[in-house]
Amino acid sequence: MSETREVPAASEALAKRAAELDAADELAARRELFALDDSVYLDGNSLGALPRHVPALVQDVVARQWGELRIRSWTEGGWWTAPERIGDRIAPLVGAGPGRIVVGDSTSVNVFKAVVAAARLAGEGRDELLVDALTFPSDGYIAESAARMTGLRLVPVSPADLRGAAGPRTAAALVNHVDFRTGRLHDLPGITAALHDAGALAIWDVCHSAGALPVGLDEHGVDLAVGCTYKYLNGGPGSPAFLYVAERHQAAFDSPLPGWTSHADPFGMTPEYAAAEGATRGRVGTPDILSMLALEAALDVWEGVPLEVLRAKSLALTDFFLRSVEAYAPADRVSSLTPVPHAERGSQVALRCAEAPAVMAELITRGVIGDLRRPDVLRFGFTPLYVGFRDAERAARVLGEVLAKIPAGEPADVSADVPGPAGDVPA
Numbered sequence: 001m002s003e004t005r006e007v008p009a010a011s012e013a014l015a016k017r018a019a020e021l022d023a024a025d026e027l028a029a030r031r032e033l034f035a036l037d038d039s040v041y042l043d044g045n046s047l048g049a050l051p052r053h054v055p056a057l058v059q060d061v062v063a064r065q066w067g068e069l070r071i072r073s074w075t076e077g078g079w080w081t082a083p084e085r086i087g088d089r090i091a092p093l094v095g096a097g098p099g100r101i102v103v104g105d106s107t108s109v110n111v112f113k114a115v116v117a118a119a120r121l122a123g124e125g126r127d128e129l130l131v132d133a134l135t136f137p138s139d140g141y142i143a144e145s146a147a148r149m150t151g152l153r154l155v156p157v158s159p160a161d162l163r164g165a166a167g168p169r170t171a172a173a174l175v176n177h178v179d180f181r182t183g184r185l186h187d188l189p190g191i192t193a194a195l196h197d198a199g200a201l202a203i204w205d206v207c208h209s210a211g212a213l214p215v216g217l218d219e220h221g222v223d224l225a226v227g228c229t230y231k232y233l234n235g236g237p238g239s240p241a242f243l244y245v246a247e248r249h250q251a252a253f254d255s256p257l258p259g260w261t262s263h264a265d266p267f268g269m270t271p272e273y274a275a276a277e278g279a280t281r282g283r284v285g286t287p288d289i290l291s292m293l294a295l296e297a298a299l300d301v302w303e304g305v306p307l308e309v310l311r312a313k314s315l316a317l318t319d320f321f322l323r324s325v326e327a328y329a330p331a332d333r334v335s336s337l338t339p340v341p342h343a344e345r346g347s348q349v350a351l352r353c354a355e356a357p358a359v360m361a362e363l364i365t366r367g368v369i370g371d372l373r374r375p376d377v378l379r380f381g382f383t384p385l386y387v388g389f390r391d392a393e394r395a396a397r398v399l400g401e402v403l404a405k406i407p408a409g410e411p412a413d414v415s416a417d418v419p420g421p422a423g424d425v426p427a
Contacts, residue, residue, distance in 0.1 A: 045381025048234030328400030
């Protein structure tokens with residue numbers, strides 16, 4: 001792409017098209033539900049924006065429920081039942097029925113529960129655990145530790161090869177629904193079916209798909225799943241994760257962390273453990289009420305949002321952004337890692353750029369907030385509830401301006417190693 005390209009003409013056409021798409025967007029009004037400024041926020045795949053009404057709810061939890069009701073809020077404020085109640089609110093967003101999701105702990109802790117429980121559910125002679133070779137690092141660390149503890153052999157496998165990798169010795173596979181680097185959407189229905197054909201269980205990490213696209217946990221027969229709530233679900237920094245246990249496995253689900261709140265009679269304080277019924281078996285210790293109830297309030301923004309409309313807008317946004325990048329950015333400076341086919345795309349765009357650290361730092365200075373995956377990947381998350389088409393056009397236009405300013409071969413900025421939107425933030 002040469003510098004003689006008629007960018008002003010392209011800019012006028014793209015800006016006009018963006019305005020038309022925003023005007024036709026049936027989710028556009030949802031943006032007003034969030035606390036946003038005039039920047040372009042494309043990092044909701046790391047931390048979702050704050051819903052405007054959440055601070056008042058948190059203030060009530062702190063001042064009235066904790067400050068005035070105190071211990072009575074466990075019953076009168078519904079604190080005790082929050083993990084299951086909020087799980088039932090998340091369930092429709094990932095295609096699960098009621099009673100199959102419990103909220104609490106971190107994603108990593110829930111991955112540990114799921115992997116060990118799957119090993120215990122597996123049949124005799126199954127001593128192999130497949131793990132997505134491209135997985136988010138924490139999932140891999142947990143899987144390796146869980147495999148050592150349960151005597152399983154860990155086998156890293158590319159998601160593209162998972163269908164043929166499972167065999168008679170496979171206990172389970174742990175797979176990411178969306179690749180956190182590239183935004184590639186993996187074939188949850190097909191991989192799950194192939195694992196079941198081999199007699200193995202399917203464990204899915206849906207952190208980058210929950211709230212971004214339809215998942216269909218029940219429909220596709222997923223056995224166990226984990227997900228976070230601070231990305232597309234907008235639950236806030238460090239908001240609790242969730243664990244899905246298919247109904248058919250709940251009676252036999254044997255958690256490696258049998259905490260007191262998952263006991264059938266938690267206040268009996270008996271020395272012997274007896275597991276509660278249903279997904280409650282996935283609880284461990286006392287719920288993190290402040291984060292839990294902030295998440296519950298944040299989920300209000302989903303009322304009345306059809307997932308098929310959400311998905312259609314996500315794909316339209318990423319299509320439009322890629323088209324705009326092609327118009328504004330020199331082709332020899334950036335290339336897309338995000339799949340073109342819609343069936344293979346999540347809700348983010350990843351661009352390979354040799355000068356990624358310096359480029360992202362400058363983008364943020366100019367009000368376009370994305371993030372970086374070292375050494376050379378620019379990530380842009382498109383949250384359909386509050387990102388619009390004019391945002392996408394502006395982000396691509398500013399990217400083109402930044403690339404014109406930063407010469408090829410710009411050395412990496414070491415400050416990108418610290419946590420923050422220009423560095424390695426939680427995936």
